Amino acid sequence: MRRGLSSQRLIAVFMTSAMLFNYPIISLFDGSEPVFGMPPIFLYLFAIWAVLIGLVALIVERTPK
Amino acid sequence: MIPAWLVVAVSFAYLLVLFAVAHYADRQADRGRSVISNPWTYTLSMAVYCTAWTYFGSVGRAASGGLWFLPIYLGPTLAMMLAWMVTLKMIRIAKTYRITTIADFIASRYGKSHLLGGLVTVIVVVGIIPYIALQLKAISIGFAVLTRTSAEHFEPVQMGSWLQDSTLYVALALALFTVLFGARHLDASERHEGMVAAIAFESVVKLLAFLAVGAFVTYGIYDGFGDIFSRAYANPELRNLLSFETVSSSGYGGWFALILLAMLSVIFLPRQFQVTVVENVNEQHLKRAIWLFPAYLLLINIFVLPIALGGLLHFGRGGVDPDTFVLSLPLSHGQEALALLVFVGGLSAATGMVIVETIAVSTMICNDLVMPVVLRSKRFSGELRPDLTGLLLAIRRGAILIVVLLGYLYFRLAGEAYALVSIGLISFAAVAQFAPVMLGGMYWRGGTRPGALAGLMAGFVVWAYTLMLPSFAKSGWLDPGFLEQGAFGIAFLKPEQLFGLVGLDNISHALFWSLTANVAFYVGISLMRVPTGQEASQATLFVDVFKRDKGAAATLWRGRAHVDDLMQLVSRFLGNARARQLFGRYARERGVGTIGEMPGDAGLVQFVETQLAGAIGSASARVMVASVVQEEPLGLDEVMNILDEASQVRAYSRELEEKSRALETATSELREANEQLKELDRLKDDIMSSVTHELRTPLTSIRALSEMMFDDPEISIDDRQRFLGIIVSETNRLTRLVNQVLDLAKIEAGHAEWHNTDIDMSELVQHAIDATVQLFRDRQATVELFLPDEAPHLLADRDRLHQVLLNLLSNAAKFVPKEGGAVTVTLRNEGDEIRVDVKDNGPGIAAEFMPYVFEKFRQGGDQKDRPQGTGLGLPISRQIVEHFGGRMWVESTPGQGAQFSFALPANVGT
Numbered sequence: 001m002r003r004g005l006s007s008q009r010l011i012a013v014f015m016t017s018a019m020l021f022n023y024p025i026i027s028l029f030d031g032s033e034p035v036f037g038m039p040p041i042f043l044y045l046f047a048i049w050a051v052l053i054g055l056v057a058l059i060v061e062r063t064p065k
Numbered sequence: 066m067i068p069a070w071l072v073v074a075v076s077f078a079y080l081l082v083l084f085a086v087a088h089y090a091d092r093q094a095d096r097g098r099s100v101i102s103n104p105w106t107y108t109l110s111m112a113v114y115c116t117a118w119t120y121f122g123s124v125g126r127a128a129s130g131g132l133w134f135l136p137i138y139l140g141p142t143l144a145m146m147l148a149w150m151v152t153l154k155m156i157r158i159a160k161t162y163r164i165t166t167i168a169d170f171i172a173s174r175y176g177k178s179h180l181l182g183g184l185v186t187v188i189v190v191v192g193i194i195p196y197i198a199l200q201l202k203a204i205s206i207g208f209a210v211l212t213r214t215s216a217e218h219f220e221p222v223q224m225g226s227w228l229q230d231s232t233l234y235v236a237l238a239l240a241l242f243t244v245l246f247g248a249r250h251l252d253a254s255e256r257h258e259g260m261v262a263a264i265a266f267e268s269v270v271k272l273l274a275f276l277a278v279g280a281f282v283t284y285g286i287y288d289g290f291g292d293i294f295s296r297a298y299a300n301p302e303l304r305n306l307l308s309f310e311t312v313s314s315s316g317y318g319g320w321f322a323l324i325l326l327a328m329l330s331v332i333f334l335p336r337q338f339q340v341t342v343v344e345n346v347n348e349q350h351l352k353r354a355i356w357l358f359p360a361y362l363l364l365i366n367i368f369v370l371p372i373a374l375g376g377l378l379h380f381g382r383g384g385v386d387p388d389t390f391v392l393s394l395p396l397s398h399g400q401e402a403l404a405l406l407v408f409v410g411g412l413s414a415a416t417g418m419v420i421v422e423t424i425a426v427s428t429m430i431c432n433d434l435v436m437p438v439v440l441r442s443k444r445f446s447g448e449l450r451p452d453l454t455g456l457l458l459a460i461r462r463g464a465i466l467i468v469v470l471l472g473y474l475y476f477r478l479a480g481e482a483y484a485l486v487s488i489g490l491i492s493f494a495a496v497a498q499f500a501p502v503m504l505g506g507m508y509w510r511g512g513t514r515p516g517a518l519a520g521l522m523a524g525f526v527v528w529a530y531t532l533m534l535p536s537f538a539k540s541g542w543l544d545p546g547f548l549e550q551g552a553f554g555i556a557f558l559k560p561e562q563l564f565g566l567v568g569l570d571n572i573s574h575a576l577f578w579s580l581t582a583n584v585a586f587y588v589g590i591s592l593m594r595v596p597t598g599q600e601a602s603q604a605t606l607f608v609d610v611f612k613r614d615k616g617a618a619a620t621l622w623r624g625r626a627h628v629d630d631l632m633q634l635v636s637r638f639l640g641n642a643r644a645r646q647l648f649g650r651y652a653r654e655r656g657v658g659t660i661g662e663m664p665g666d667a668g669l670v671q672f673v674e675t676q677l678a679g680a681i682g683s684a685s686a687r688v689m690v691a692s693v694v695q696e697e698p699l700g701l702d703e704v705m706n707i708l709d710e711a712s713q714v715r716a717y718s719r720e721l722e723e724k725s726r727a728l729e730t731a732t733s734e735l736r737e738a739n740e741q742l743k744e745l746d747r748l749k750d751d752i753m754s755s756v757t758h759e760l761r762t763p764l765t766s767i768r769a770l771s772e773m774m775f776d777d778p779e780i781s782i783d784d785r786q787r788f789l790g791i792i793v794s795e796t797n798r799l800t801r802l803v804n805q806v807l808d809l810a811k812i813e814a815g816h817a818e819w820h821n822t823d824i825d826m827s828e829l830v831q832h833a834i835d836a837t838v839q840l841f842r843d844r845q846a847t848v849e850l851f852l853p854d855e856a857p858h859l860l861a862d863r864d865r866l867h868q869v870l871l872n873l874l875s876n877a878a879k880f881v882p883k884e885g886g887a888v889t890v891t892l893r894n895e896g897d898e899i900r901v902d903v904k905d906n907g908p909g910i911a912a913e914f915m916p917y918v919f920e921k922f923r924q925g926g927d928q929k930d931r932p933q934g935t936g937l938g939l940p941i942s943r944q945i946v947e948h949f950g951g952r953m954w955v956e957s958t959p960g961q962g963a964q965f966s967f968a969l970p971a972n973v974g975t
Contacts, residue, residue: 007149010355014146021139021324023317030309034298037291039307041132042370049142049363056146057356 009059017052021045067401069212072408073231076208079409080238083263083416087246090262101261102346104353109265110340111358112272114141114331115365116196117203117415118489120271121388123366127373128387131306136320138366140327142359152332152341153351154507158610159342163679167338167499168429171521173683174506174607175514176599182433182684184518185499188525189335189426191533192495195488197422197472198479200415205232205476207408210392233473235412239419240469247424248461251454251639251680257424261344264421267413272365274410278391279368281403282375286394290371297374302382306374322573326490329497335425336418419469427464432682435460440685454640457680482540490572491532497576498524501584510604513591520587524579527563531575535560598699605708620707624696626665631673634693638680647676670694752921755936759802763795805937809921812944819862819948826899827856829863830892833870840878846886857894859969865945872938873903873965880907880963897971898951904964910957918955919943942967 019025029044036043090100100106119137126134144151155170164170168189172182208231246259287293297303331337345351376390385393391411395404439456501524502517537543551559558564561571563578596604602621628648635644648660651672657663670690677686699707770788774780780788811817834848841848877888891902910918921940946953946967957963 010146010149014143017143017146018324021143022321026309026320027317032304032308034294034307038294041309042294042307045132045135045139046363046367049139049359052142053356053359053363056359060149060352060355 006059010056013052013055013059020048020052067211067405069208069231072208072211072405075405075409076204076231076235076412077238079412080235080242080416083266084242084245086266087242087259087263089259091246091259094258099258099346101258101265101344102350104350104357106261106265107340107345107350108354108357108361109268110261110344111337111354112268112361112365113264113336113340113417113421114334114358115268115271115362115414116418117200117411118196119365120275120411120414121203121207121391122489123369124373124376124390125386125388127306127370128377128390132309132370133320133323134369135366136323137327138362140324140329141331141362143324144328144331145355145359148351148355151504151507153348154610155332155338155342155503156345156348156351158507158607160345161610162606162683163675164683165343165679166425166429166432166682167333167335167503168433169678169682169684170338171499171502171506171517172433173678174603175502175512175517176597176603177684177687178514178518179433179437179684179688181514181517181521182429182682183437184521184525186426186429186433188495188498188521189429191529192492193335193422193426194468194471195475195479196492197419197468198474198476199486199488200419201232201236201473201476203415204235204412205230206386206389207392207411208232210389210396211404211408232476235416236419236469236473239416239423240466242416243420243423243427243465243469244462247420248427248458248465251457251643256344256346260420260424261340264340264417267417268361270413271410271417272361274407274413275365275391276368277403278395278407278410279372281400282394283368283371285400286379286398287371287375293371293374293378296378300378303374303377306377316568319570319573322569322576323490326493326497326572326576329500330493333496333499333503334493335429335496336421339421339425419472423465423468426468427461430464430468431457431460432685435464436681436685437688440688452640453637457638479540482542483536487536491536494532494572494576494579495525495528498528498579498583501580501587505587506604506607508608510601510608511591511596512587512604513594513596513600515593516587516589516591519590520583520585523586524583527579527582528575531560531563531578532571535571595701598701598704601701601704602699602708605704620667621699621704622667622670622696623699624667624670624694626670626694626696628660628663628665628669630693631665631669631690632660634689635673635676638677638689665694670696755921756802756806759936760799763799763802767792767795767799802937805941809937809941809944812941812948817948819865821860822863823858824861824863824866825856825858826892826901827852829866830870830890830901833867833874834890837871837874837878840875841881841886841888844878844881844886845884846878846881846888849887849889851889851891853892853894855894857892857899857971859899859971861949861969862945865948869942869945869967870901870903872942873901873967876938876965877903877905877907881905882907894971895968898968899971900966900968902964902966904962906962909959909961910955910963911959915955915957919953 026041026044029040031040034040093100101110123134123137158164159170162173164173168182168185171185172178175181242263243260246263247257283289283293287296294307297307332341341351341354372390372394373387376385376387376394379394379397380390391407392404395401395407436457439460498521501520502512505512506517534543535548538545538548548560551557556565561574563574566574566578569577606621632644632648635647639647645660648663651669652658652660652663655663655668663669674683674686674690677689680686681689770792774785774788808817830850830852834850838848874888874890878886881888885906887906889902889904891900891904893900893902919939921937943953946969949969951967951969953965953967955963955965
């Protein structure tokens with residue numbers, strides 16, 4: 001899998017994550033009003049985090065040895 | 066309040082459990098049943114990343130900075146996404162060359178340099194020992210919080226007498242644990258099953274404890290996340306914590322810097338290197354850890370903000386140190402058992418870090434600081450001390466004890482000082498200095514030893530100047546004026562605004578300048594000269610670790626050695642028994658009967674050096690091996706030649722392989738073609754003999770009859786007439802045969818002429834039946850015709866199709882029984898196909914004859930009642946049908962007749 005499709009997918013997810021976790025994207029969610037009773041940035045960061053972990057799990061667990 | 070004796074008893078009971086877990090895992094490993102050889106344990110051992118600084122400190126950070134504790138965990142999540150590229154390479158390199166520490170990794174890459182290994186070790190000691198102190202301090206604070214009378218009043222830690230300080234005993238217990246499970250015996254692989262099992266166990270404990278207190282605060286004290294957040298929103302002071310920009314002056318740049326810092330730390334922290342790279346059992350385990358480790362981090366962080374807000378809502382700001390919220394919140398609600406559990410969780414976070422970090426740092430101190438000195442001194446290097454295993458173990462154990470005690474000492478001396486409290490990120494920034502030389506070393510061949518030295522040195526100096534010294538100044542150990550006015554009163558050199566750079570927080574500022582200086586010097590100095598032979602060979606071994614096999618290193622050594630000398634050398638460091646075992650195994654691998662018969666060649670020398678590198682570090686191993694063998698140092702050109710040669714040889718062998726594979730394919734193709742040719746030749750012979758046979762029969766009768774008439778003029782006119790009739794019919798048959806052979810040859814060769822016209826199939830079938838009606842009448846057979854309502858038309862050669870139909874009909878006529886023969890002809894329009902069936906009620910075709918029906922000169926029936934025919938009708942018919950894109954086949958049940966069918970595509974010829 002080293003040079004295979006999974007590696008490229010992981011790199012793509014890495015780049016996406018690096019963007020999603022940084023300025024300017026996170027500034028979009030930095031509101032002062034609650035969403036569903038919670039701070040929007042808190043919701044955003046944890047939700048995106050969980051989704052990305054799921055995505056990575058999908059990529060590596062589906063690759064045969 | 067919980068009685069002090071109970072806290073102490075629980076703490077030491079927990080440590081005993083740790084010993085038991087480690088002991089059990091070691092026992093199982095000795096029996097060959099590893100408990101750590103699975104991705105789950107591997108991932109849990111990686112969670113040693115979460116120290117007491119996470120456990121207590123995250124809540125503290127969240128209480129002052131809202132979500133600003135999070136980059137420390139987002140960074141590792143990002144880094145793990147690249148682990149399958151970066152970390153896997155580190156694991157492969159470390160395993161191939163028996164590298165056991167970061168210092169050894171760097172020293173080995175840049176030409177096995179003692180100096181470089183020493184420098185890395187110094188950076189680690191300076192950056193990490195305070196971090197160990199911070200863990201001990203966390204235990205001490207936890208102890209104080211649990212045992213003091215009132216949770217409402219924050220009191221600084223009471224420093225009692227050293228001997229009464231339970232933290233000292235915890236530290237000593239940890240040193241004992243580390244000695245027992247980290248340095249019990251010498252092993253070239255330096256893997257510690259028991260220790261890893263204990264660390265994984267600790268990771269479970271701290272996660273469960275933290276989730277327990279999180280759930281208690283969120284759902285026990287308050288009414289879930291929504292409740293806590295809505296209360297925080299109602300509080301004007303806490304409201305600020307919930308948005309991003311309002312709480313920190315660092316801005317988004319600072320956020321990015323923290324993520325980057327954490328990314329580098331999770332790869333280059335000595336303890337992470339230890340559990341991720343050195344203790345890795347199977348590379349495949351890394352695959353699951355890529356997502357499982359981030360998932361662990363997510364879980365342990367989900368309650369951090371709620372706990373911080375809950376604590377602030379409950380205690381107010383300034384009352385209780387937010388770092389202790391996880392303990393003081395349960396305590397103030399009377400949940401003493403929970404508080405004790407949380408303390409055990411904190412204890413596990415702290416002890417896990419101390420144990421792994423101590424093993425890593427003490428190995429570095431032993432291999433990269435002490436051993437070089439020891440091996441240089443005459444007392445140890447000569448024959449006076451043949452066995453150094455005891456000394457080596459003593460150094461290891463001494464280093465462990467010293468590291469732990471230094472940590473404890475720093476904690477006692479620094480106490481509440483800023484330098485200790487803020488060490489978490491400062492120490493991260495110190496190990497980030499390894500990133501350029503490590504990553505550069507794995508992916509760039511050009512890095513040299515002076516470059517690596519200069520880069521590390523520059524990064525370290527800038528780090529010390531911009532982070533460590535300011536933290537000393539803030540602790541009151543240095544003149545604070547240094548911070549305000551800069552060194553020597555030069556404003557330009559203000560350590561936190563170096564060269565006038567303002568607008569960054571101190572961590573981002575230090576990270577920027579130190580990494581800039583580091584990379585600049587590393588690359589700049591490296592580019593000043595070409596690498597030496599030694600550097601170039603190591604560079605190739607590291608950069609191309611996936612491309613070259615294990616033997617690659619051996620090709621880069623030239624010289625002579627004696628097996629006995631090498632054996633003696635290994636015995637000195639690993640013990641006699643172990644050395645025998647290693648050499649024996651190596652001899653078996655090489656297919657040599659006894660150790661003495663082994664040649665003292667490059668492969669053996671490489672093997673010995675690798676084994677020694679595991680025990681004493683690669684630089685020392687190099688020096689020791691060099692002392693017992695005669696070797697020729699290789700220059701850069703020679704190394705390059707060898708590598709070129711090796712790659713040329715590889716390229717040649719690949720080419721050869723490809724060629725032989727191509728040859729094999731060609732051979733089998735040729736064989737197939739040959740078979741086909743032989744078959745065709747056989748067929749040709751068959752046809753020749755069939756044709757001659759078919760020709761001879763009529764010729765014989767023509768000749769016989771003609772001779773009879775020639776010889777005997779007396780023959781009656783009637784006989785003569787009859788004979789001539791036979792001769793005419795036989796001649797016709799001959800003509801037909803010759804025509805058909807020619808016809809078939811033409812069709813097969815593609816020279817036949819086709820005259821396509823629009824054909825009404827109904828009319829054609831009718832016409833064919835009319836033409837053969839006499840045949841059927843002779844055989845007294847009936848012909849039934851079924852035509853579709855609408856006459857199908859197609860574009861084809863009318864005469865050829867007529868020929869096909871005549872063939873089938875005459876065939877049917879031949880085979881119908883003498884009495885009651887019935888032939889059915891059906892024309893069907895099947896949409897895209899026009900199909901004709903000719904069915905008779907003859908004897909049918911035997912199953913074994915079915916495959917040959919359409920072959921030339923194969924005629925149905927036995928020789929005796931073989932009907933008249935050339936044996937070419939069906940093959941020709943089939944050729945014609947196939948020419949128009951159709952197909953012809955036969956179905957038959959023996960005894961019930963046969964049905965010949967052909968189908969033509971309706972749009973044929975258009």
